[in-house]
Amino acid sequence: MPGSLRRQPANRVLVPQFTHHHVAVFLLTFFSYSLLHASRKTFSNVKVSISSQWTPSCLNDTALQLQPYELWNSSHLFPDIGEATLFLGTLDTIFLFSYAVGLFVSGIVGDRLNMRWVLSFGMCSSALVVFVFGTVSEWLHFYNKWFYCCLWIVNGLLQSTGWPCVVAVMGNWFGKAGRGFVFGLWSACASVGNILGAFLASSVLQYGYEYAFLVTASVQFAGGVIVFFGLVTSPKEVGLPEVGEEGDGGGAAEEDAREPLMGGNDSYDEDDQNYTIQAADPSSSPQPRAIGFFQACCLPGVILYSLAYACLKLVNYSFFFWLPFYLSSNFGWKEAEADKLSIWYDVGGIIGGTIQGLISDVLQKRAPVLAISLILAVGSLVGYSRSPNSKVINAVIMAITGFFIGGPSNMISSAISADLGRQEMVRGSSEALATVTGIVDGTGSIGAAVGQYLVSLIQENLGWMWVFYFFILMTSSTVLFITPLIVREISVLLGETPVRRSAG
Numbered sequence: 001m002p003g004s005l006r007r008q009p010a011n012r013v014l015v016p017q018f019t020h021h022h023v024a025v026f027l028l029t030f031f032s033y034s035l036l037h038a039s040r041k042t043f044s045n046v047k048v049s050i051s052s053q054w055t056p057s058c059l060n061d062t063a064l065q066l067q068p069y070e071l072w073n074s075s076h077l078f079p080d081i082g083e084a085t086l087f088l089g090t091l092d093t094i095f096l097f098s099y100a101v102g103l104f105v106s107g108i109v110g111d112r113l114n115m116r117w118v119l120s121f122g123m124c125s126s127a128l129v130v131f132v133f134g135t136v137s138e139w140l141h142f143y144n145k146w147f148y149c150c151l152w153i154v155n156g157l158l159q160s161t162g163w164p165c166v167v168a169v170m171g172n173w174f175g176k177a178g179r180g181f182v183f184g185l186w187s188a189c190a191s192v193g194n195i196l197g198a199f200l201a202s203s204v205l206q207y208g209y210e211y212a213f214l215v216t217a218s219v220q221f222a223g224g225v226i227v228f229f230g231l232v233t234s235p236k237e238v239g240l241p242e243v244g245e246e247g248d249g250g251g252a253a254e255e256d257a258r259e260p261l262m263g264g265n266d267s268y269d270e271d272d273q274n275y276t277i278q279a280a281d282p283s284s285s286p287q288p289r290a291i292g293f294f295q296a297c298c299l300p301g302v303i304l305y306s307l308a309y310a311c312l313k314l315v316n317y318s319f320f321f322w323l324p325f326y327l328s329s330n331f332g333w334k335e336a337e338a339d340k341l342s343i344w345y346d347v348g349g350i351i352g353g354t355i356q357g358l359i360s361d362v363l364q365k366r367a368p369v370l371a372i373s374l375i376l377a378v379g380s381l382v383g384y385s386r387s388p389n390s391k392v393i394n395a396v397i398m399a400i401t402g403f404f405i406g407g408p409s410n411m412i413s414s415a416i417s418a419d420l421g422r423q424e425m426v427r428g429s430s431e432a433l434a435t436v437t438g439i440v441d442g443t444g445s446i447g448a449a450v451g452q453y454l455v456s457l458i459q460e461n462l463g464w465m466w467v468f469y470f471f472i473l474m475t476s477s478t479v480l481f482i483t484p485l486i487v488r489e490i491s492v493l494l495g496e497t498p499v500r501r502s503a504g
Helices: 020-045 047-053 081-110 115-139 145-159 162-173 179-187 188-205 207-229 246-257 293-297 304-332 334-339 343-363 367-385 392-423 433-461 463-483 485-501
Strands: none
Touching: 020 047, 020 081, 020 115, 020 145, 020 179, 020 188, 020 207, 020 304, 020 463, 047 081, 047 304, 081 115, 081 145, 081 162, 081 304, 081 433, 115 145, 115 162, 145 179, 145 293, 162 179, 162 433, 179 343, 179 392, 188 207, 188 334, 207 334, 246 293, 293 463, 304 334, 304 343, 304 392, 304 463, 304 485, 334 343, 334 392, 343 367, 343 392, 367 392, 367 463, 367 485, 433 463
């Protein structure tokens, strides 16, 4: 029986049955990564305040004029705001480079250790580093560039434990059926974290930027403790079957849930129809070995999506790191107002990831949905670069831009990463989800790291308009990298259409 006909029932069962354990895992992983992102967002939201604090008070109208002048200004880091801004961009780059390196390592570690321990350790220890970076150093009036750089390197390594672990845990609990919608909704955790971080930072910023770091670090630490005692990383820990082990009860929908969306190969061996990624009985089958790094790189689609995500994450994280600063410097809006307005980009990303994930579930193809969204993203970037000095118009165009950029970014980093780590090629080695996720997100973070320094450099020498030209170039490059996958999946989709009509 042709594979295309066998996949039909999955169209009618987009979301499988869930237990309360599924809901608990969804919420715990969602909010754990939201808190990690909230602490990152805090740094981007207080850049104006930090740059003011790191420059002489004679150049800073908001700083208190304390006497004697020589004593209170002897520890300033930079002679002017421009150099302080460039260093902030350097810190973003340092963080993302260490984050990228950590992702490659954390993915491998997550597949070999208990992911609950790894995730909880990363959250709590990262919270302590953020607390020292933003709060303790300001309370002690200790300002040192090398100290900040070292702390941000450590923070990047610790925060890298988050994404591979949460994606792998979600992949353990949720099968292919409905994964685009479920992961599209779940991947809003990053955007919710950005909104939460912006809200927490703006609510206490009037007391000093150090309290913004204090609040977010405290909440993140508490979240890490809750994850340690509450997260169940795999269904087998509570006596439930693994994804793909439901047997005959799952029917054709679960059979399709084990088949990858990544390729266009319709061939399917009858001998493999009962194939499951995890062995149902560990006592009768050898324990699956964790996949190697280079093996994971050779899986179909991993390299292409990793390179595409490097370009796309560069753009997405540039909005993440620089949007509040851009609104303050370009339009002269107050920092707290800019922080709140930047939330609309994340709102657009939440809606975009959910809707595009649902559409990809219906089509059973990811790449064409990504391509259409990214082409429209180029137009939205052109429109946003010419946004007038109006908060309402700016917010609307910002949300549209987030829809077409944040949505695809969420899909690649979550649903597509889970697809790549659960595809049919990974036979006898199910422990691949965290490794593959680390490769995709790590490569993306390298691109984002390079981009943050380039953004600050381009803005300093050429202005913000050239920054947007740079974003358009990177978005177009994302489409080019996934072009082979787009062509293959569209060909398969067109080939399946006549079969579906005849079956109907």
